[in-house]
Amino acid sequence: MNFFNALPGAVAQGIIWGIMAIGVYITYKILDIADLTVDGSICTGACVCTMLVINGVNVWLAMLAAMIVGMLTGLVTGLFHTALGIPPILSGILTQLILWSVNLKIMGKANQGLSARTYNVVITQLDKLASILILLGIMLVLVALLYWFFGTELGCSLRATGNNLDMCRAQGINTNINKILGLVISNGIVALSGALLCQYQGFSDINMGRGAIVIGLAAVIIGEALFGKIAGNFALKLMSVVGGGIIYYIVYQTVIWMGLDTDLLKMLSAIVVAIFLAVPYWKGKYFSKPVKKGGHANA
């Protein structure tokens, strides 16, 4: 396969996963929760979209429905965490497991074709350039909406929730509702990216979300590392996450083109993410002075 021929495909996939990574950014960076629901909810978005389109529903409506169902998956995780007191990581894993069954039931089997030759879809790998343009448009609308939302009173209180829970409660912010809201928005976006992915690749598969959180984190981390210095504004930060997704897929294509065993890709992704996550920890541990925090225990 020619590398340059593969480039548009990498860019299109990169944008799709970059949109997914925006969802991860909201939970991981803004809410300070590592939400593992996404491995399931991206597939749920794909399943809902695929089945609706197969059954004759307009593809834009199908994408909207996928988003709404994705939001519900975030609601489930949020309720596990806030109402049942389950730690956020475990809450996400539980929902993910629930979604495995749900996704199989939605599709009726482990995978479902959605060929662009048979069905009316808006993006497809058969026309990569048009797909890239549409994906960029969807991304821009999404970034604009999020930029607006996180600038409102409610969005501001959501950002504060990820920053400092004590302060939020003292300022009258319902932190539980905000955590749920963040998870709902995040998984809605993740499901949307699933709905885009199934159209692009022409099928949904029960395994398509496996390791999605790692790709999402990789995009967030790459985006931050490469564009962090220039992306001061919130909208630019979100776009740099998408940029991170694109670069992830270009590197992915490159190593495949260079002949790397594709079986190893997931392992390599995980190792790269682990290293990048370790960098700030090491920096804090070995290159800075310890900071003492005042204890409330001795009052």
Next chain:
Amino acid sequence: MLELKNISKTFFPGTVNEKLALNNLNLTLNDGDFVTVIGGNGAGKSTMLNVIAGVFAPDEGSIVIDGHDVTHMPEHKRASFLGRVFQDPMKGTAAGMWLEENLALAYRRGKRRTLRWAITKAERQKYRDMLKQLDLGLDTRLTTRVGLLSGGQRQAVTLLMATMNSPKLLLLDEHTAALDPKTAEKVLALTDKFVSEEKLTTLMITHNMNDAITHGNRLIMMNAGQIIFDVSGEEKKNLTVEMLLEQFSKASGTQFASDRALLN
């Protein structure tokens, strides 16, 4: 303004660590009272403040703020009556957000948070004027991340946030304990200024007996989850640290067990 009736709170009941933190505590604050609270480690001072703020519920008793029974009201709802400053300067502000965003969050305490823009232009001018009062040069740094400010600056900002919309009750939990002496003095002076300007009913925990005597119009001393000494007006003005220590051993039957308080 505040009424605590027969409040009891036990931590870790039924274990070897069982600790009776508040023992049938009663306290009534009048409108405009500025009460300083002293007592040894484990006397129940912070527990009392946390029970009032709703961090945890009391095992028994009731809490009434400004005529509202808030005993079972969750912390974030109770916040509309309260202004709070914590001992840890990192706790009162959101480090990753701008100064003006922090102020705007506090400005909306007790109000519904809507989809309107988080900060209006008119507000910005108001925040600038408020920050000028702190005299820390912060009025030109509205878009600085709060995490970049010093502990003293953050505590002054927290104090401003706690007092900006005239809470029914201001709760200060050793809010100068983590600051250097000079900064602590400045934050205390600001506390006096805001409390007297807004005529705020205030509960201030301090480990510094001198501060407890020189600030406020009333002083209470706690031991073993109860108030063992309650003095106000002229009588309070004439107090000395020695008299407080004497009062403590008389009322509690033990020596005052806090080196921090004695060293100050």
